[in-house]
Amino acid sequence: MRRSDKREQELDSRIDLFRKRLKDSDDLKVKDDVFDTRTLMNLYYLAKKGYLQALGGPVSTGKEANIFSALGKGGDLVALKIYRVATTEFRSMQDYLRGDPRFGNTKGDRRSLINAWTRKEYRNLLRAEEAGIRVPHPFVVRENIIVLEFIGQEDQPAPLLRDVQLDSEEARRAFEWLADAIATLYRRAALVHADLSEFNVLYPGHPVIIDMAQSVTLDHPMARSFLRRDVSNLVRFFQSRYGIGSIEEVMARLKPQAKDEEAPANGQG
Ligand SMILES: Nc1ncnc2c1ncn2[C@@H]1O[C@H](COP(=O)(O)OP(=O)(O)OP(=O)(O)O)[C@@H](O)[C@H]1O
Ligand SMILES: [Mg+2]
Structure with missing residues (x-):
């Protein structure tokens, strides 16, 4: 088998895992809103890079984002924060981005704003952590997804x-x-x-x-x-x-x- 075939197969089996978990989850709306094609592609990317090994259960559905537990690098429990691209009230984000010199020239379309918003959370968590404040360590950000240290025990x-x-x-x-x-x-x-x-x-x-x-x-x-x-x-x-x-x-x-x-x-x- 070619190496790339093998990798694709590995990815496919991860995708199946994601799908299966989603079917198990009882929130149908969440499934459609959160896991659009592009978000799935980003999850596969994170899986390919080793940041995600398996998706666990849903932890929370908030106004803008969903949190899932997952297995990260080295089998550690991580929290996956996924901002919903389709259904987020993204206009109010603009007020917080415009005044921030790090994100002042973000484009005004929905996806650009949500990606900037997600990156802003990642950067803020890192910066807080560097200042010595206890926050969940952010491992990686990819468009509308952040992989975070899981605060809790065994999925709880x-x-x-x-x-x-x-x-x-x-x-x-x-x-x-x-x-x-x-x-x-x-x-x-x-x-x-x-x-x-x-x-x-x-x-x-x-x-x-x-x-x-x-x-x-x-x-x-x-x-x-x-x-x-x-x-x-x-x-x-x-x-x-x-x-x-x-x-x-x-x-x-x-x-x-x-x-x-x-x-x-x-x-x-
Ligand atoms: N790193 C983490 N480890 C464990 N649980 C987490 C973590 N981050 C968030 N959660 C859980 O998910 C919930 C929502 O997280 P967060 O406040 O970051 O998202 P949100 O989109 O603002 O949601 P909401 O609109 O409900 O405030 C938290 O109350 C907590 O129960
Ligand atoms: Mg909150």
Whole structure:
């Protein structure tokens, strides 16, 4: 058998696996919306490059993206985030892309915007990780697909911050960790999450921040107001659930500090 035949056969068997998993999944709409031909081609590409060995089950269907578990390189469990190209409300993405110097000249058609959006999430996660914030490690991005570190165990994603009940000591630790994370993102990564809430923090025993496509650099005209919203979401949640935390406590961390000079925030990257 020619090498290329063999490779095609391998790919075909992976495709079958994807299809089979999809049939098992009960969400028919998801099947059509998520797995258009081009997305399938991109999945085969990732499979060919070894980033995906098998598709697991659906984890979540959000407003814009679907998350699946999968087996990645070396058999590690990964999360596959696939932005739906056909049915995403993509016009609002423009407002977040235009103000970002990394993506300012993205074309205005649906596919270009969604691909830029996906790449933006990948770059933001990397940049947050480089600044020392616990986020899922992003392994690779391909058009509308990101392969991420899976946060959870054996196909079971970690619970959201919203769905765990912490004791008072843990709650204090989690609040301070998140307040520090907002400040570190701002000061060291020059980013604002812009959708931070109890719905975008996983809690596998400690907070892990997720969902960063909408996160913007400080050059964005709305960066300050997104920052204020993130801070007030954090305080609102911890106040109402645990009776702790204040806006002032978080804002105090945002002031430039001496140690910032060791690692100046970089506007690009
Ligand atoms: N790396 C990950 N590991 C495990 N589970 C994940 C991971 N990323 C996301 N999830 C799961 O998928 C859900 C949705 O992820 P995310 O918030 O990134 O997508 P979204 O498109 O914003 O969805 P939504 O519109 O519901 O917020 C999360 O709440 C979480 O349960
Ligand atoms: Mg989300």
